Each structure stands twice: as structure tokens, then as C-alpha cells.
Amino acid sequence: MTGKNIRPATVLVHQGRDRDPATGAANIPVYLSSTYHHFEGRAGEYDYARSGNPNRDQVEEAIALLEGGVQGFAYASGMAAIGGALCLLKSGDHLIAPDDLYGGTYRYLTLVLPQQGIETTFVDMTDPQQVEDAVRPETRALFLETPSNPLFKITDLRAMVDIARRRGLLTLLDNTFMTPLLQPTLPLGIDVVIHSATKFLGGHSDLLAGLVTTADEELAKRLKRQHNAMGAALPPFDCFLLARGLKTLKVRLEAAQNGALLLCERLMDHPAVARVYFPQLADHPGRAIHFSQAAGPGAVLSFELKDQKQVQPLLETVKLPIIAPSLGGVETILTHCWSMSHAAIPASVKNSLGIRESLLRISVGIEDPGDLWDDLVQGLERFKR
């Protein structure tokens, strides 16, 4: 089931390999074996599970096919994938990243990498000039996220690729929010695409995983060696679960995005809501750029309440959403960014970025959107009464 002309929905269902050659089983069996016998004293396709495993091959081929990469790499978590990809840098190198990036990545760039002699400058990436100005002789890479989390600021990927090419920089993009279905970025010239597959790609909130892919053979070779050497590979059972999750990605994402569009409209009209953040909005400053590089707004949005005191009653009242960090599951997940997803970012930084205590992020699941709205409204009205 391979070939360049196969459409994404088909790739998702069949992936690179979808049946067991030995038995014809419709799914590849879960190969837990840590090691492989060398028949006749010769190594076969597999020798040691950290270096390669049939279930991992399945998801690694799937992400490469979906993104248009030459090879994929599966990691034990999204952060392990980010750490693995950032190992393309070395001590003394400099990195530029958005000032409103995911809290876990921010922690990694500010508290782990500086010890290894890798420094990061954080800029507002919606402004390409700021990126240009931050480039130093030792700058090696741009780390990108678009839309940003949780304020949905849009970075112009073509402009970033242009800067990177002119200045000889690598571009690494965290494409978790959009998935390759909505935002295929390797064709735009992005060098390395990273996913927290814990989110939409896995889609059931029942596994942690990270995926990386690239269209560049040379980068793929380096990533492959690092992946094997560093050892944070995704275990076989989770590869199986992820492959299973991928099969329904398109139908899940379409349903969730429809739900998000409906909630966005209704939240905008609700008197308790001060502001909605979502690329679909007509007055969103990044709307045109977003839709020039992505096929939809996605299924996550944020909204700010007029009164911060209303946050707690809302969270106490709603019944459907899971109140938790994370996103991209079939279940709707409501996150208080200040205390959950962005807890690792200092309060002063959050304030300066506009991540207020009254901000909530909603990852819309595939429940009936009408039920979701009824549930949210109850929470929003409760405070008034």
C-alpha cells in the first residue's frame, strides 16, 4: 500500500504496511521481541528492537508517507521527539524559537539545552523581521510552531523558510496542532517536522508518542543514527496503538473541526466571553497566512472569560469535557492553560505574552457538538445567576 499518488485517507487506513506476510492477518501482530535470531548466522531485517521493529516501521513509514518525508522516527513522547530532533545541534549553536511556544518545549530550551551550550532567543515569530534580527553567526536553526499554543498566533512558514535558506539555517516545525492532513509542510521547504502523536495522531488519550520526519536524505541519516543511539524509541505496543489511531485520523479530525467551528461561533456571541482565539475568525490577524499554508482551522480553540472569577465555577459545572492538560483526543479536553499546559512558564512571561488566568483552551472532541455546547453554556450561565 505505497505510492506517491495515494490520497491521505487511504494512506491512513492502509499505511505503509497493513498486513502480516506470514499469516495474512489484516493487522501486523505486535512484535514484543527485544532481539532477533540471525538465521544461518546472518543478520536479517531486524536485529535489536531499539534499532528496528515491525510495528515501529509501520508508524514511521506512515508519518513519512503522510508528510512526504523520506523516513520517519517514532519516539516515546513528543518531548523525546523534540529532544531527538534538537540533537542535530551541537554545543555553541544558537536557536531561535517563538516566545509563546509549548511549555514543555520552553522548559527544554531554557533549562536543559543551555547546559549543553545551546542557547535560544525567543521572538515574536509572527514578525519575520524579529526573526531576521535575531540571527547571529552561530545561529543554526529556527524552531517553529503554528498556530501557536494557546493564542493561535500564525507564523508565515514560507517567510521562515526564506530566511532559513538565505541564512543557512535548519527549520524544525512542531506540527502537532494541524497534523499533516491540514498542514503538510515539507513541500513548503520545512526541513524537519515533529509531532506529539499523543494528540491527534494517536487521538484516544491512551498513549504517549512522538514522530519526526524529513524530506532530506542526509538529515534522515543523522536522525536515524541519533534515534538508535539515544534509545527513546516508541515501544511496539504503543506503535500498534498509534497505527490503530491513525486509521481514523481523518474522520476524527473532520468531526472535531466541525465541532470547533460551531463552538467558536457560539462562544463569540456569549456575553460571558471576552475573546475567542481561533484562526477561522474573520478578524484574526493571521487568517490569510494560515489559510495559505493550512487547509482548515483545526479543532482546538481558546477563549477568555470577562471575569477571571468565573473560571472555577465553569470548571466545576461542566460534565462532558475532561479537565486536564493535553489535547487531540476523541474526548473533549478543557485546559486552564495558566495552571496546566503552561505551568512550566514563569508567571511574568505568561503575563507579557497575554496568557491570562482567565484563558481556557478547548480541544474539541467527537462528541455531538450540541451536547458540548449545552454543557458549556450551563457552566457559563451559572456564575450570572
Next chain:
Amino acid sequence: MSTSGYWKTASRLTQIGVGKDEATGAISYPIYPSATYRHPAVGESTGFDYTRSGNPTRQVLEDSLAELEGGARACVFSSGMAALTTLFLHFRAGDHLIVSQDLYGGTYRILTEIFDKLGLRASYVDTTDTAAVIAVIKPESRALLVETPGNPLLGIADLVALGEACREHKLLFVVDNTFLTPVLQRPFDFGADVVVHSATKYLGGHNDLCAGVLVARDEALGERLYFLQNSTGGILSPQDCWLLMRSLKTLPLRLERHCANALKVAQWLCLHPRVSSVYYPGLHDHPGHALSQRQANGFGGMLSFRVDSETTACRVLKRLKLISFAESLGGVESLMTLPAVQTHGDIPEPERLRLGICERLLRFSVGIEDVDDIIADLDQALE
């Protein structure tokens, strides 16, 4: 469970997870695959927020491993190399490490290919010679990483002497305890600060999972390792945590048989005309035999032997029937490896040959099959 502090190791291992599931009383602790956890209210948590940061199944496993080694805190990872990667991220650019020269090739590879460009330097020394270790200490040295017994030549390092040297020179003392496990060797008793395991090996024991462990002796270092585990995310998945817990229950039984079988096989190999040398600490003429008796409760299930020619080595690997020719070690199934090509293939040839890892050297992870069958298979393969 307050009496568990007095239990012997075998009882503790058998009882892992028992009584921990208060909701149902399940004897086998459940697998929690959930990535995230519902919060009761803003600022409140059940103790679990997000599985990278903490997972109930992983918690039971990590607590058990910390208790088993006698450390303050354990962190589990998706492979032994992921555990070492995380440990190495503890250091800074400019720091220097001293490492056993008789060590797993993957550790050598990650130090030379990844951490060297991140500014972490390493010296490889014969850690069976304490004076040689002290001789390479520099002002920027931060840690000593010792594998004992060594891999693949089974040299024995003096843990007491190295522990003292580390204290005197303020080095972090890290012991890779993969070959012996806490059942046979407890590095914290000799002053180790961190114990490392590839739990893919004896701890897992069934060749069906990849996992790594770091155990810190004290709470502060444990907290630091947890910070790195959570930040870098190379965690062990809940299913594999559960499999590892299940494996630990039979660890003492398995090791007993591994040790007994390995000794018999080593003695048999010594008498074989095609075998020129046998490396097993349980043999009386092994240079580390007495030292091993002082610091460990057994000699383990790993041995290496040198045959008369490279042709013999190839023929043996091709003719083995019961024993699999495969990388890895520590499983119930017997596995044989050609270290020069497989496990230590990433060490440059001149260095490898200097260490004695030539293509006549075979490493044997003796399984728990009937020892007569193992010997019969070796006999027909060596004929």
C-alpha cells in the same frame, strides 16, 4: 504494608504491586494507558496530571526499583540507552567523565557521537585497575561510570576502592548494574550515587521489552533525574512498566538458574580443545574471582570465550540450534553474540582489538533451559 521493610528481596519482588490497587484489590496492578488525568478543580490534582510527568503503573514500578536497589528514587525509560542519555544530560558542556573501557558499545557510541559535540568529554580506562582510574582524573572530571562485570570481557572493578576514590575526588559514582541486578550486587552499599540498568536484560528477562532504569541514592539527585526524565520525555510506557513488574517477580529464581547454568557451561568450555580462553568470574582462575565473591552474591549468567579461529566462531554461530545467535542478553532463552560485529561494532577496530574484542571472541548469555541441552548444543556446534 508497613512490614515490607523487613522482607527479604525475594518476598519484596514477588509482592510488587500487591495491595497497591485500593479500588479493587487486584493482585496484579492495573495498566493505566491514560495520557492525561481529569483535574478535580483549578490548582488541584489527583497526584497525576499527564503521563510523561507521572503514571500510576510506572509509579508502582519505580517505587519498587528504588526500594530494591536501596535508593531514594528510581526513574524508568524506554531503553537502557534512553536512561543513559538522560543521565548524561545531567552534565554540562566542558565536563569530563571517566568510563570503563570494557563497556557496552552503545554507551561508547552515544558518548562519541552525541555527547562529544555537546561538549561532554570521556576517558576510557581499565576500571579493574583503581590506580589507572585515579590517574586520569582531571579538574573538570565529574563522574565515574563503571560496568562490573565488564562487557564483554567480564573484568571485575573494585567497588569499595572506586567508591572511596570518587568520594575523595568528589566524583559522581555511577554503576551500571545490568549484568548482576540488585539481587546479586548492591552498588549503593559501596558508595554508588547512581545505579543504571538496561532492564531489557535480566530485570525484564524475557526478551520481550526494552527498558532502562536510573536509581539515585539520595533525594536531591533523584529529584534532578526526575526533572530530566519529565523534561526529555524518554519514559517507559505503561504496558511495558507492567510487563517489567511481572518480570521482577521471578528475578531471583531466574538468576539462580542463570548462575548455576553459566558456571557449568564455563567449566565445560574450559576443557574443550577448540576453546582457548573462558572469561567467567565464577572460575577460580579468573583474576576478579575473589573480588567478585566479596562484593556480589553470585557471578551472573554472562560469560565470553575465545575459540581457535574466526572460522570456528562463524561455524559455531551458524550451527547453533537451541541457542539463538542474537544481540542482547539476560533473557530466559540462551543467546550468543559476536561482540566485534554486533554489540561492540561501533568501537573503532584498533581500539577494539587492543581491548581483546576480536572476531574469535563469543559472548554467551546463558539461559535457563536444561544445562545438559545447552552443553549438547555447544558440543555439536564446536565439533
